[in-house]
Amino acid sequence: MNVSPLKVDVHSHLVPAIDDGIQSIEQGLEILAEMEALGYEKVITTPHTFPGSFDNTPEIILEGLEKMKAATQEAGINITMEAATEYYMDDVFLKMLEDDEPLMTFGNNYVLFETGFMSPPPFMKEAIFLMNIKGYKPVYAHPERYEYLIQDKQLLEEMIDRDVVFQMNLGSLAGAYGKPVQKFAEKLIDQKVVRLVGTDCHHIGHIDALKKTIQSKYFQKLMQLELLNNTL
Numbered sequence: 126m127n128v129s130p131l132k133v134d135v136h137s138h139l140v141p142a143i144d145d146g147i148q149s150i151e152q153g154l155e156i157l158a159e160m161e162a163l164g165y166e167k168v169i170t171t172p173h174t175f176p177g178s179f180d181n182t183p184e185i186i187l188e189g190l191e192k193m194k195a196a197t198q199e200a201g202i203n204i205t206m207e208a209a210t211e212y213y214m215d216d217v218f219l220k221m222l223e224d225d226e227p228l229m230t231f232g233n234n235y236v237l238f239e240t241g242f243m244s245p246p247p248f249m250k251e252a253i254f255l256m257n258i259k260g261y262k263p264v265y266a267h268p269e270r271y272e273y274l275i276q277d278k279q280l281l282e283e284m285i286d287r288d289v290v291f292q293m294n295l296g297s298l299a300g301a302y303g304k305p306v307q308k309f310a311e312k313l314i315d316q317k318v319v320r321l322v323g324t325d326c327h328h329i330g331h332i333d334a335l336k337k338t339i340q341s342k343y344f345q346k347l348m349q350l351e352l353l354n355n356t357l
């Protein structure tokens with residue numbers, strides 16, 4: 126089984142014990158070995174930056190990344206690792222933007238952000254606007270998982286029009302987040318608005334979901350889209 130033609134993953138929680146992802150190096154190595162076997166060559170891991178829950182900084186994330194990279198090499202796993210973060214879009218994030226605090230990015234200035242599942246922050250459009258004028262490219266983590274977006278066609282159109290990069294979670298196609306999320310993910314593929322895909326891997330269970338996704342009909346449709354993954 127192979128995830129081909131995909132080579133690069135852009136969303137995961139593979140820095141030990143700094144968020145709700147892997148809690149040990151061993152757990153990370155088990156996942157990375159599976160990912161290598163599935164054909165991945167590069168993993169851009171994105172631990173949460175979520176004030177009050179996961180108070181991460183670039184320093185904490187990069188220090189953890191170095192440990193994980195060293196262990197990966199030692200274990201003979203042939204995967205390149207980089208790190209960015211998944212920002213929770215709250216008022217702290219908005220203030221960082223307003224204060225011109227540098228954000229953690231990947232690739233060509235991409236910034237991964239998520240919102241609450243039931244409702245977006247009232248300033249979501251403003252924050253996206255600020256990211257754009259400051260030269261960042263906003264990446265919307267797992268849009269298919271937001272209850273509010275499933276319900277709001279107009280907001281969906283606006284997000285597409287504002288050139289927000291849609292990053293779908295691969296496990297969504299295997300029903301890992303429930304049937305409505307799977308259906309919405311399929312709809313976004315049919316609309317050809319998915320530009321990036323990620324495992325959002327927190328634990329080995331997400332690799333099982335990934336294997337199911339690879340065998341799904343929509344995975345083939347997804348691979349026909351012009352994804353940005355392999356350019357990173």
Ligand SMILES: [Fe+2]
Nearest residue numbers: 136137211325
């Ligand atoms: Fe995530």
